[in-house]
Amino acid sequence: MNRFFKKHLGVFVTVGPTVLWLGIFLLIPLAYVILMTVLTKNAYGGMDFIFTLENYRNLFANEYLKVFGDSIWLSLQTTVICLVVGYPFAYILANAPKRWKGFLVMLLMLPFWTNSLIRTYGWNTLLRTEGILNHFLQGVGLIDQPLEMLYTDGAVLLGMVYALLPFTVLPLYTSIEKLDKSLLEAGSDLGASRVHVFTRIIFPLTMPGIFAGSIQTFIPSLGFFFISDMMGGAKTMYIGNLIKNQFLSARNWPFGAALSIVLIVITLILMKLYTRVGSLEDMA
Amino acid sequence: MEKREGQGIIRLTEVDKSFDDEKVVKKLNLDVREGEFLTMLGPSGCGKTTTLRMIAGFEQPDSGEILLEGRNVAGKKPNERNVNTVFQNYALFPHMNVFDNIAFGLVEKKVKKDEIRTRVQEMIKLVKLDGMEKRMPSQMSGGQKQRVGIARALVNRPKVLLLDEPLGALDLKLRKQMQGELKHLQRRLGITFIYVTHDQEEALTMSDRIAVMNNGILEQVGTPEEVYNHPETKFVADFIGESNILEGYVEHVYEDAIGVTMESGKARIPETGYNSEEMVYLCVRPENLKIDARSHEGFSLRGQVREHIFIGSINKTMIELPNGQMLKAETPAEDELVPVGTVVNIYWNPGKVVVMRTKEEMIYNIIERSVQIEGMPNEPIF
Ligand SMILES: Nc1ncnc2c1ncn2[C@@H]1O[C@H](COP(=O)(O)OP(=O)(O)OP(=O)(O)O)[C@@H](O)[C@H]1O
Ligand SMILES: [Mg+2]
DSSP: OHHHHHHTHHHHHHHHHHHHHHIIIIIHHHHHHHHHHTSEEOTTSOEEOOOOOHHHHHTTSHHHHHHHHHHHHHHHHHHHHHHHHHHHHHHHHHHSOHHHHHHHHHHHHGGGGSOHHHHHHHHHHHHSTTSHHHHHHHHTTSOSSOOOOTTSHHHHHHHHHHHHHHHHHHHHHHHHHHSOHHHHHHHHHTTOOHHHHIIIIIHHHTHHHHHHHHHHHHHHHHHOHHHHHHHSTTOSOOHHHHHHHHHHTSOOHHHHHHHHHHHHHHHHHHHHHHHHHHHHHHHO | OOOOTTOOSEEEEEEEEEETTEEEEEEEEEEEOTTOEEEEEOOTTSSHHHHHHHHHTSSOOSEEEEEETTEEOTTOOGGGSSEEEEOTTOOOOTTSOHHHHHHHHHHHTTOOHHHHHHHHHHHHHHTTOTTOTTOOGGGSOHHHHHHHHHHHHHTTOOSEEEEESTTTTSOHHHHHHHHHHHHHHHHHHTOEEEEEESOHHHHHHHOSEEEEEETTEEEEEEOHHHHHHSOSSHHHHHHSSOOEEEEEEEEEEOSSOEEEEESSEEEEEOOOSOOTTOEEEEEEOGGGEEEESSOOTTEEEEEEEEEEEEETTEEEEEEEOTTSOEEEEEEETTSOOOOTTOEEEEEEOGGGOEEEEOOSOTHHHHHTOOOOOTTSOSSOOO
């Protein structure tokens, strides 16, 4: 035993802490969540150890299917807008002069260093009926009555795009930056206009970046409950809110756990797709 | 700009180009004739690629003008110029197969589908890539990729094809083979080639004319025979083939010859048009430099045999002059060798020397000094 330990000391020292970390903070909680999904909630907000599949069956109730539908729709919209806004952004970033690049990327990362809750509050002060934007518009006489901007679906979408844009831009930036500039010259040399250089060369070659950007935006967007809470006034329910409510207000932990598992499974499927495309990209 | 008759297909006039205050191309004048194979030859960093990129339209000259078929192309984008480029790194589109790569330019020109098909197939046959239409660039060897690059450019039937060290990445054998094929292609299609290389042998074997470039300046433009046998500058003599270059000054001007005095000896050269006291370089190719125990008329130049080096079919003899300069002489390998250490007379056939004017240089102050080396007879040379 002692000899075995000595022989594998290196393994214990290097891999050991990681395994321990993952075990304590990921596997055990995950196992607990999975276990929860088959328990029965009791009247006091706790759980009884009675096996049931009721929680999974409940997922298919119309009201919950609508929540899933709304969430996926919102995430899709967010992703598409992030791509459309983020692509030119990433392109400019990737083609900026060398000495500017670092600075610009830092600007992009800057929001990550402040709490996203606080940043979302920032939008509140801006968009409220008696907020800065309305004051300004009334001040210059463009409108008489303050606009209802906050607590609309549009506001939620705006908040989502704002929060997730860096997740889209970074992979796009990486793949545009990697692009061999001589390919663009070759295209132009062979008679392609700027537009065609983009559609026939740049766009297809940055497809992996577009895909990575989409997935890296889509996945977190499914779980961003606080944005719809704060900017949508919780008018429309999304998966994130639903899960939060099950745990905190409805005190139905088993159902909340089942919802979480659905979210995890969606994420895993997307991650799998993502790595598949990643390896395709390496082949090219 | 009106079209002038009789001028080349490409004309560069007084073209200047700088990058970050560093002059990379200086006052370049070059005429390229229709249908010729012109090679731009020069050491790394001399501005060959930059010149080519200005012709293609990837860079704009700071001043001077570039005419394509008599028309000034200032401000015209690469896609508006009737030239195509073969890139050194191939620059094939990695997301397209061989067929689509070659068809790229034709699709841009909105050529009809079936015409594209026939023209691409024709090209594929021409560059011997039959059956590889569906391959992706990542599945091909360097030589094959290079062929695709050439086909992709040629299929557009450009007036001028620009090739930037297209064979640079290939191994020696493949390179030799591709050199032959390229030359053959060029002859057959009659397209003007501007070919960039820093390999002088490649330049000598393939070109109709060679433009030798150094430090952003065009040193000489001429046929391979001209630049090899009649280099106009010391740089050209040195860069193209091997050369022995001797510095000296004209001491005597005879009716049909000049007497040149060097640091290590004297030679009489059948050239006219030089003035007394003028500084000159004498350039003699190793295969023309001879050594002999006898003295030869018109020469008083002696040196000591230092080393023999066998290079396959030839033998290279290194001879040291009294001032320490090493000269190279090449003889057929089967010739008898002069033993190392022998003091010999150096001479050449009168027609086999090239005389070049030089700027006033440092020779004067040392020219009167006679130099002694071990084993040399102790007699004054001058
Ligand atoms: N985009 C650029 N920015 C700054 N300097 C450049 C740029 N392109 C070329 N240079 C400089 O210009 C000089 C000439 O470069 P060029 O590429 O024309 O040389 P070359 O003759 O093609 O050399 P090689 O045989 O190594 O390819 C070099 O000193 C190079 O550093
Ligand atoms: Mg170059």
